[in-house]
Amino acid sequence: MDILGVLQKLGMESGFAQFFIAEGWKNLVMIIISFVLLYLGIVKKFEPLLLCGIAFGCLLSNLSYFVGMSENALYHPELWAQFLDESSPYYHSYGHIMSHAGLLDFFYIGVKAGIYPSLIFMGVGAMTDFGPLIANPKSLLLGAAAQLGVFVAFFGAVLLGFTGPQAASIGIIGGADGPTAIFLTTKLAPELLGPIAIAAYSYMALIPLIQPPIMKLMTTEKMRKVKMVQSREVSKTEKILFPCVVATFVILLLPSTAPLIGCLMLGNLFRESGVTDRLSDTSQNALMNIVTIFLATSVGATMIAQNFLSLDTIKIIILGLVAFAISTAGGLLGGLVMYKTSGGQINPLIGSAGVSAVPMAARVSQDVGRRYNKNNYLLMHAMGPNVAGVIGSAVAAGFLLAVFGG
Amino acid sequence: MEDLVNITIGTAGATALLGYAVVFFALVLLMSVLYILGAVMKAKAKKQAVSVGDIEAPRVMEAVPLEIKAMAPGSAGELKLYDTDPRTAAMLMAIVADEMHAPLNELRFLSIREIKEDKD
Structure with missing residues (x-):
C-alpha cells in the first residue's frame, strides 16, 4: 500500500487544501463571517434563535462546498440553479434534488416550497393577541403607513440596478418581518436569500437603536407625553370571529397572501377558539421551535461564498437599513396625522410600532413614551399598530408576489 | 406585456405607488369590517344588558339599601x-x-x- 500516496490524496481532498485552490479563499472569508454572526447572536443576543442557526448553516455549507468539489457538500447551489433554470431538464424537479441532495438541501426544500415561513406565521398567530387591534381598528392605518419603507426601498433597489423581482425582495426587508421576507425572496429572487435574511433579522434586532432617534426627530416633547385613554374590552366572540374575517377579506382581495395570512389566522383561531389549547400550545412552542431550526440552518446554507461575497450584498445591507428607517418614519407620519385629527388624543409614538417586528417595536414605543412621562403606558396601544404591521407586510408581500411572481 | 424583470424607473415608481395604495386599501377595508363587527357586537351586548336588566329589576330594587353609608x-x-x-x-x-x-x-x-x- 502506498501510504504516502494515500496521505497525499487525503491532503489534496481536504478542505484545508481547497482554501488555496481557485476561489477557495472566499470560503475562508465566509467562515469568518459565520463566526462573526455567531458572536452577534450569542454574545450580543441579536435575534439569537434565528441568527445562531443561520450562522451555523452558513458555516456548514462553506466548510463542505467548494467549487469543483461538491460530492460531500451539505448544500448544492448548482442543483438549485438547475431547479430554477427553465431550459434545464431538471427544471422544478424535486426528484432530481432529492436524489443528489445533501442534508441542508433536504432542509431547504421546506423553504423553497414556502412551508417554513407559513408555519412560523402559524406560531406567530398562536402567540399574538389581536385584542388591541380589534379594540382600535384605526391601528390598521398605522400598520399600512409603516409599509412605506418597503416601496421606497423597492424603488431604490431598481435605481441601483437590481431587477424587478430582486428589488421587490429587497424592499420587503422594510416590512420588518423575517418569515415574510424569506417567503417572498424564495419565490422571487432565491439567489439573494442569504443577504436579505441576514439584513432583515439583524435590523430587527437593532430596532431599539434604529427607531428612537427617528422618533425624537419627528415628534415634539409635548406629543411624546400624550397619555391615551384605555381601549374598550374586546369580547371572546369578536376574538374568535377576527381570524375568520381577516382571512376571508384579505385572501379574497389578494389571493397571493393566502399562505401567510391563512396560517397566521389559523394559529390565532387555535389560540382564541378556547377548544384547541393543545394545538395552540404546539403551534407556538414545539412546532415553532422545530421549524425555526430547519428555517435558520437552511437559509444560512444558501450563504455560499460565490453568491454572498459581492457588491450586491453591501447594497442590500444599505437598502435594508433605509427600508427600516423609512418604514419607521412612515408609521410616525401616520401617527402624526392621527394626533392632529384626534385633537391630540393619540400619541404619535405608537406609529413607529407599525413596522411588524412584534413585540420589539411596541416595546420601543413604550420605552420612549415613558422616558418623557413616567406614568405613560403605551404598550397596549402600540400593540395594535404592531400586529397590524404583520398583516400589512403580508399584504405588501402579496402585492409584490402578484406583480412579479409571473 | 411590459418587462417586469428589467424594470424601468418609471414603472418602478408607478408600481411602488400602486403597491402602497393597495396596502392602504386592503387595511382600510379590513378596518371598516372591524368597525362594523364591533358595532354589531356592542349592539348585541347592549340588547342583552337591557333584557337582563328587565328581568332582574324587582330584585335590584329590593337590594338597594335605604340609607347611604357615609x-x-x-x-x-x-x-x-x-x-x-x-x-x-x-x-x-x-x-x-x-x-x-x-x-x-x-x-x-x-x-x-x-x-x-x-x-x-
Missing part, C-alpha cells in the same frame, strides 16, 4: 375584589403605586379581578 374622610369608597384575597390586593396596589411613583392615597382603585385562563 364614607370615611379621605376614603375613595369601596374596592371590589373578585377572586382576589385582600392580602394580594394590598400587594398589587402597593406595586402599582411604586411603579407609578405616586402615593397610594392619591390613587383610586375601583376593583381588582383575577383573570383566569381556561385550561384543558
